[in-house]
Every structure is written in C-alpha cells, then in structure tokens.
Amino acid sequence: MTATQIDVLQRVGSQATSTLTRKSKPKVDTLAPEDCGVIAAESSRAIAARGVGMVYQSSGERFQALKGVDLDVKRGDIQLLMGPSGSGKTTLLSILAGILTPTQGNVRLLGEDITRLSSSKLAQFRLQNIGFIFQGFNLFPALTALENIEVALKLKGIRGSIARKEAYGLLEQVGLADKAKQHPQDLSGGQKQRVAIARALAGNPQLIMADEPTAALDSHNGHAVIELLRNLAKEKGRTVLIVTHDPRIIDVADNVAYLEDGMLQAN
C-alpha cells in the first residue's frame, strides 16, 4: 500500500469514525398515506412505492416475496433496507431500481412512475438517473479502474477525452487516482468498492442503489465506504438506498426500514 493510499484511508476513516459516534437517532420509516397527492411532498420524494407486491411462480408453486410495501424516501436521504435473509430486501431493491417489475403496486422515482415504462424506456431511465453499487463489486475484470468508469460514461454518451477526464476526476474523488491503470484483480476489496462507487457516480445520477456495499469489506475499508456514501447524500445531495446487514451504517442513515416476510415493519 502506498503512502498516498494509507493517507486517504486514514483521512476517510477518521471522518467515518466521527460520523458513527454521532448521537442523533436515525428516523424510522413510517408510512404516511395521507401525504399522498400533496404536490409539495411529492416533489421532495425521490422514491415513492405504493402497495408493491411481488409473486414468483416456479413449477406451479407460488411464492409471495413482497406484500403491499409502501415506502417513501426523501431526496438527499440515506435510506436503509434491513431485515433477515429471505425477507425480500433484494427483491424490493430490484423493484425500486427498476430492474424488476412488481406484480402489484407502483413505484415513482424522481416523480416518474417507472412501473408504466416500457423495458427500453426503463433502461434509459436507469441509465440517466441511477448508479449501482454491488456487494460483489461487479467490475469488468478485463478493464482498468479508469476504463471501468469510462464504460459507464460511454453508455451515457460521454466519450473520448471528456470521458477520460471525468473518469479520472471520479477516481480522485474516491482517492484512487493513482490506481487508474490497475485492473480489479490488482486492487483490494475496499479499493474495488471505491472504484464501483466512482462508477456509480459517473454521469451524475440522482439515485444511488447499493446492495450490501460493505459486506465483503473489513472494518477499515467498510468505514471508508460508509463515509463515501454519507458524503454522496449530505454533500452532493444524492438519494442513497442501501440494502445491508451492517449495523455500522445505521448511524449515518436518515431512515431505516425493516423487512420481514416480505412486509415492511415499523421499527
């Protein structure tokens, strides 16, 4: 590890520690159906899910993964989705990210009812508005850190030297400018996740969807990633939805929603 990397991790780590010792209690997501239809409230919501249900059918067997989930997330908030394994967290994340279409209910993202969009328009919506962070990083192993970000920019129509400059800037933001030419296999888990965060930020999306972003990381790197996510919301105004089992993230969250047996539990 280079001196620069250690310095970055220490800097990020100290910020994360101060955040985690914050005394403020996170707000618990409570459903407020009476707010529906209020224009001011609508405009302040990044995510609004109503009566979302999901039924899987396989070999004649029916499995209800989600039952009537209502969820609102304000712009610029960090929203956690927690719950035991098999509670439906990932299914809900996939629906809220426009990757899965619910069998019941509807979802509005940034005011757009995504459940009414065609698959191609939905893909376009994701491309323009959502950045993804995955538990397994999902970087392209054949590409360098810089190229991984350039690919995301290219998808959004940003190419050439502009894309290269922007990708490099994003790597600088996550403290990995010196790793631009490295391939994912040459990076540590924490570095990979920071590259993935930089990729998620490519093209300046308003929503960040993260699936267990710290699960594969040690304590030090986990704190660094948590701090980056907090910065995204609080300093850059992004709405961050995180599925996690990691209790360290609770302290930076604005809201925590608990799922159990496919239903949202107030906590």
Next chain:
Amino acid sequence: MASIARKNLFEDIPRFLVAQAGIMFAVSLVTIQLGVLKGFTRSTALLVDHSNADLWVASKEMVHLELTSSMPVEQVVRAQKVPGVERAEALIIRSSIWRNASGQITPIRIFGFSPNSRIFAGWDVPQGSLSDLKQPYTVMVDQSSLRNAGLSKVGDQGNIGSLPARLVGLSLSTQSIASSVFVFTSLENATAYSTAGLNTSVNCTRNSEGNLACTNTFENAPLNASPVTPPTPRTLNLADPISYVLIRAQTGENLIQLKQRLEAALPNVRVYTQAEIASQTRTYWTERTGVGFILGLGAAVGFIVGMVIVGQILYASVSDHLREFGTLKAMGASNWVIYSVILEQALWMAVLGYLPSMALCIGLGAWTQAAKGIMILITPATGGGIFVLTVAMCVGSALFAVQKVTRVDPAIVFKA
C-alpha cells in the same frame, strides 16, 4: 476508449489462442476445399486458356476437351478454305502408356500439334523450345509432371507404346489435375505414337461423282515385326484421324458469323469459341463428375465446423461474463449495446482467424503447386468471398451467444 469486447477477448491469451486455432482450422478447411475445387476446375481447361485459337472445330459428339470423336485431316484443308479463316491447324489428342527408363509405366495423354505456330501452344516453355519437337520421337511434359512420369530432367528417355520418346523441353502450368500426364509432341510424332504397333494402309477409290473416298486401315503388326530403329514418322495424309481443327480468324472477323460458315462448310462438326469449349470442359468436370460435389461438401463441412467452434467459444465467453452483461443491463445499457459487444468479439475472431489462415493456405498452395502440380487457386475474389464467409460464420455463431445474453436477468447483479 476501452472496448469491452476486445479486452474480454484478449484477457485470457491461452484461451484466445486455442479459439483462434479452431477458427483457423475451419477457415483453412473451407479455403483449401474451395481453392482445390477452383484450381481443379481451372486446370481442366488450362490448355484452352493458353491457346491462341479463336475457334475450335470439334466433332458433334465432343463431351469435353479430352473426350471427343475423331475427324479426318481433310477437315483442316476444308476449314482453311472458309472465308475469314487466317490459319487452320490440326490438334491430336490420344491416350497411351508411358514407360520410363526403369520400366515404370504411367498413363498419358498425348497432344499432337504443329510446333511451327503458337495457335495451340500458347504456354510458357521454361526449358527447351517448341521447335525441338520437330525432331522425330521428341516430347515435352509439364514441369509438375516430371516425377509422375518417372523423369528427372530434359534429355531423359522413355517409350510410348513400342516407340522411343526423348524429353526435349518442359511446359509450365499446362497439366490438368483431373487427367493423366500430358505429353506434348508434333502431329507426326503423335500419329506415330497413336499407331505404334499397328500397320496402316490407305485405300482410295473414286466414286461415281469423281470424288476420291479414302479409308485408313490399322492392323496389329506381328509381334516380331517391330524394327529396332523406328522409321521417321510420316507426314499426315488427308484421311489420318485428328481431334480438333484450331482456327485463327482474320483480323476484325466476326467470330459468330465465322462459326456459322465453318459449321456449314464442314460436315458433322460443331464450332466453339475459346470461352465456350473451356466452359463446357469445366462444367463437365464440376457437374457431371462427383468432384465438384465432394469438394463443395468439404467446404460446407468446414463452414459448419467453423460455426460450431466459434459458437461454442462465444457461448462460453458470454457464460463466463454473464454477470458483466447483467451489470451492463442493470446500468441501463440497451440490448443493442450488449449485442454489439458480442458481435465485436465475433468480428475480431473472424479477422484474426482469417488473416493467418489465408497466409497459411497461400503458402500451402504454392507448395502443392511446386511439389505436386496441384493448384489451390485463391484469387482475390475467392479471398474476399472467404472473408465474407468467415464473418458470416462468426456473426452467425454469435447469435447463439446473443440468445443467452438476451435472457439474462439483470437481477443477477444483486446475487453475491
């Protein structure tokens, strides 16, 4: 800007090389089969291509260049009198047996022509000269046929039937792959070789209209009658059998009209242009024998093998990178973006498989031509066609892989 397709392809070099070896095998198989087919087809009428005859007068029964009925020398005299004919010459084609100095026998095809002109023998003569064929019992063979005839150099001796034959020169690019060894000689020598071991006599009678009607009679000579020193081959008479009359038209002559005049003046003949007789010969070998079908089938098998190999490689590659494609889909990439990655991989594989294969086949073709006289003909058109075929093969195979990625569930990205 990084290309995911190219980077994925070159990520694992050993695997890439194995894949390219498979594609090279398929492309080479198709190229060689098609090259041999084209080379074979072309070689069957090389003598026609090399000739400087404007028209070929043949028997009505002619099937292809080497399979025709005889006509008398008299037809040459008649043809020469037809208006518009600058020169008419006889061509004799006969089958016989070559026996080299060590007694090894080889089937041969004798071509007898006039060494005084280049109407028939328009080909290159790298050793010796056509005028050497004016000497009794002298022959030429194609450079590539030397070994097949058990010869090693100009000056070697052998026998055709019971008569001696001395090699006085070599021809270049004249041998048909489909035929016996071609032996070139003068009309007189060819007649002598074709009647070797036979006694010949000509009987002529005058009919009621005052015309002479002559008959050539060939009888087997007694076994002990063969002289130790053969006599000088005799000059052809009007009744001697020949295979074709080659016509050179006067400058500016309309060949279609000349054809009609020749067919009217000469009984029981059909007149062909150079292109027509070459086409008829090639069509015979490709369509009326199984050669064209077999070589075409080989090329088709090569194409199918190539598709299967490329299909498997791309399918495996897509399977290995399924999560990456799922990630691209989740990020919002359109299906076309995903397809373009796979198609770009297929195109890279096509180009990088095609170039070394073509170099290999051209080298192999040069070797087979020099060593065996077998032509693997790869013209620019063939090369271009095979490139299009290679791209079609790789892109067609990519469709299997595209199907797999089309079905990929983007939610796969959330599975650790």
